[in-house]
Amino acid sequence: MSSMNEDKELVERTIKGEKEAFEMIIQKYQQPLLNYIGRTVGEHELALDFTQEVFIKTYSSLHSYKPQYKFSTWLFKIASNFIIDYWRKKKIDAFSLDQQEQDSDLPPLQVPDKEPSIVKKFEISELRERIERTLEKIPAPLREVFVWRHINEFSYEEMAEIKGLPVGTIKNRVFQARELIRTRLEEKA
Amino acid sequence: MKIKKSKSTWLPAENVKNALEERRLLLQASENLPLWQTPPDFTQQVMARIFPIRVPLSAWLTAAYAGFGSIILAIFILLLVAGQNFSSLLTSLNYSLWNFVRNLSPVFVKLFKVASLFVKTLQQFFEYIIKAFASLTTIINPQVQIIIITIAIILIAFSIYGIKRKILIGEKT
Numbered sequence: 001m002s003s004m005n006e007d008k009e010l011v012e013r014t015i016k017g018e019k020e021a022f023e024m025i026i027q028k029y030q031q032p033l034l035n036y037i038g039r040t041v042g043e044h045e046l047a048l049d050f051t052q053e054v055f056i057k058t059y060s061s062l063h064s065y066k067p068q069y070k071f072s073t074w075l076f077k078i079a080s081n082f083i084i085d086y087w088r089k090k091k092i093d094a095f096s097l098d099q100q101e102q103d104s105d106l107p108p109l110q111v112p113d114k115e116p117s118i119v120k121k122f123e124i125s126e127l128r129e130r131i132e133r134t135l136e137k138i139p140a141p142l143r144e145v146f147v148w149r150h151i152n153e154f155s156y157e158e159m160a161e162i163k164g165l166p167v168g169t170i171k172n173r174v175f176q177a178r179e180l181i182r183t184r185l186e187e188k189a
Numbered sequence: 190m191k192i193k194k195s196k197s198t199w200l201p202a203e204n205v206k207n208a209l210e211e212r213r214l215l216l217q218a219s220e221n222l223p224l225w226q227t228p229p230d231f232t233q234q235v236m237a238r239i240f241p242i243r244v245p246l247s248a249w250l251t252a253a254y255a256g257f258g259s260i261i262l263a264i265f266i267l268l269l270v271a272g273q274n275f276s277s278l279l280t281s282l283n284y285s286l287w288n289f290v291r292n293l294s295p296v297f298v299k300l301f302k303v304a305s306l307f308v309k310t311l312q313q314f315f316e317y318i319i320k321a322f323a324s325l326t327t328i329i330n331p332q333v334q335i336i337i338i339t340i341a342i343i344l345i346a347f348s349i350y351g352i353k354r355k356i357l358i359g360e361k362t
Contacts, residue, residue: 150219
């Protein structure tokens with residue numbers, strides 16, 4: 001059975017009152033959700049609380065889930081909205097990028113002049129640590145798509161569905177996130 | 190001269206190659222970031238919050254009966270051990286139960302009186318409101334009445350919409 005159909009069956013069983021089915025949903029998605037929320041909010045304890053809240057919200061909204069959509073996309077949409085609310089309450093500007101990106105053209109690749117490659121300066125494990133630290137400092141909307149793409153391994157189409165944005169805009173945003181991380185790493189190097 | 194020219198076109202190509210290699214390695218590092226782990230009892234924690242364990246009423250009642258029964262039995266045993274006669278014990282128990290009921294009955298009567306008074310007061314209050322509203326409709330002309338009703342409906346609709354929106358924030362799907 002495909003993962004998509006499996007999820008739909010679990011949702012149906014949960015709606016019918018089978019608690020174990022929702023337990024299976026939690027087991028399946030707790031880690032991807034924690035990694036997304038954790039990397040987006042930056043605090044482990046807060047991320048655990050938020051992940052719990054998202055599952056509770058998901059359970060209470062299960063009746064509004066439409067089976068023609070992918071469950072994981074729907075779940076991450078709830079999580080994304082939850083985080084937007086959190087940013088809104090903390091007065092962090094999470095929306096400025098939406099107004100900026102009207103066109104979906106990718107910016108050109110910046111080619112450095114003779115400078116030594118940053119990746120050659122670090123070992124891969126050190127590079128990972130540096131990426132992790134830099135990730136915390138890039139704008140939240142860019143961080144969100146970077147995590148979805150590289151940690152949750154979502155396709156551009158899935159991310160576009162979650163955010164309700166064109167695929168081109170999402171591609172642009174992921175590219176911006178990568179370039180920003182690279183630039184910040186270069187600055188620190 | 191020729192060598193110099195070919196070197197100058199060769200260098201940007203080398204730079205592009207390096208830039209692409211750098212991005213490839215960065216991507217590789219990004220895709221292998223360590224995963225955050227959930228605590229082993231995370232699922233149970235969430236499940237406990239969604240489905241709090243509710244003890245059924247029958248279990249509470251059974252526990253209460255058992256407790257009460259044990260206390261009575263303990264008192265009986267204690268009194269018998271202390272040398273009390275079983276028949277006199279039953280008589281005194283019967284007497285104290287009767288006294289208890291007799292003392293409690295005026296309280297029930299008073300409670301009933303208070304409740305009936307409260308119902309009467311509520312009835313009178315609503316009658317007064319209905320009368321006031323009826324007299325108001327005779328004073329104000331029909332056009333103004335329609336305007337007031339329309340404004341009230343709009344206000345109610347907006348407040349319901351506002352409350353609904355507040356509840357649904359974060360659940361936009």
